[in-house]
Amino acid sequence: MNEPDEVIVSERRRIAKPAAFVLVSVMFKRYSTAAILSILTLFLNLKLGYDKDVSTTVYHSYAFVASCFAIVGAIIADSRFGMYKTIVVVSVVFAVGSLIIAIGVIDALHLPIHVLSVIGLLIMAIGDGCLKPLNRTYGACQYHPNEAKSVALFFVLYYFVYNIGSIISRLVSPILREDVQCFGNDDCFTAAFGISGICMILVALLTVIAHRYSETTQADGSSLLNVFACIWHAISKKIRSKMSHSIPAKDHWLDYSEAKYGKILVWETRVILRVLVLYLPITLFWALFYQQGSRWVFQAVRMNGDIGFYTIIPDQFNVINPLLVLLLIPVFENVLNPMLAKVRIIGDLQKATLGGVLGGIAFLVSAVIEFELENGKYLHMGWLLPQYTLMAMGEILVTVPIFNFSYTIAPNSMKTVLQAFNNLSMGLGNLIVVIVVGSKLLNSQIYEFILFAGLMFVDMILFAYLAKKYKPLKENADERVELIK
Secondary structure (H helix, E strand, C coil): CCCCCCCCCCCCCCCCHHHHHHHHHHHHHHHHHHHHHHHHHHHHHHHCCCCHHHHHHHHHHHHHHHHHHHHHHHHHHHHHHHHHHHHHHHHHHHHHHHHHHHHHCCHHHCCCHHHHHHHHHHHHHHHHHHHCCHHHHHHHCCCCCCCHHHHHHHHHHHHHHHHHHHHHHHHHHHHHHHCCCCCCCCCCHHHHHHHHHHHHHHHHHHHHHHHHHCCCCCCCCCCHHHHHHHHHHHHHHHHHHHHCCCCCCCCCHHHHHHHHHHHHHHHHHHHHHHHHHHHHHHHHHHHHHHHHHCHHHHHHHCCECECCCCECCHHHHHHHHHHHHHHHHHHHHHHHHHHHHHCCCCCHHHHHHHHHHHHHHHHHHHHHHHHHHHCCCCCEHHHHHHHHHHHHHHHHHHHHHHHHHHHHHCCHHHHHHHHHHHHHHHHHHHHHHHHHHHHCCCCCHHHHHHHHHHHHHHHHHHHHHHHHHCCCCHHHHHHHHHHHC
């Protein structure tokens, strides 16, 4: 598979001071979002009374809406307020949504819990979505262009603290839901949602501190709206050129926008579109990945969580995923990646292909577990470990390489935009789950797991082909440098 040529520079890896504050804010941000996702399925099922299919559909719809708003966040940050102000504002927006639900679920107040839950979840989805492409991009922007190794280190550390936040939230939030009583309720969803809101306020404060130490400036962004306008103008003019000989033919269809939008934006748009083609197959991986918080939770509900000194709560078992990721990241860095290099699996896109295959295998394992459960066996939750381990390995091989690939391949003014599209691919994965579950094509959960696994394997064959065909636009990049000069 063809990858961009690696630029060799003499550089000492470092953690920039503002990036350090960003990393701490990422931990609090991830606590807030993961805490909601870890309890959302059972909140919908036990507190609001929805059945398993409806709860699954709403869960993935929430994740889909949040991912779609990543595009909105990128537009606002690049063309209106900048990343710093956008992060601060949307963090507060998320906190407001979280606190609405925290108050709405207090039974003694007799508030319309269903209405307030919908409003709160929508506000949180907007805040969460707008934040998705910004934190990591803002942190990476604290480095200078010649600090590629430091940027790569930042993404590794980003994913490390990201998963620390996941672990803490997935341990604490289910306990608040199950074992704590407050305000006269038999549960304490109020604390679970309220703490998430408080943590997001801390994200805003830490971002303010990071901004004060920042030594770099955000590149002037090419608004996503301008990108869409460039594409639409090129398509329109291409169609008109077919009907009129007065419009000269162009080598590439986007070149029809060159006169109106300039060579730089046209080149940047071509780069973005070429990468988006690679994102499309990755959406299916996210369809499998996010079912850890829905279908796999309902598997855990029917299993024994007793480990002697403690009984694991079903939605608490999800802590295994980030815990495994933290344990496996150094294993990959020091052991598995060198082993993969020996069999020529080196590039980001190659690793992502392998990660997708592991995700498919994880769902075959989950189908076997489901078969045992549907045949009346009361299994221990420990039997879920193989599928969680395979998915965690797949996550490392997909997420970190794709984050790094997206950031390094994107033009400076389009980094936030491309990260937003990366998040949108996650949202489309959740939409796939909503469609499959909502269609009720398969009455058996076993066959549904097998269907997703089979689709994943076919999908990775397509991704491997596209990745092999991918080539960066080097000649256009050189032209762009001359234009900037």
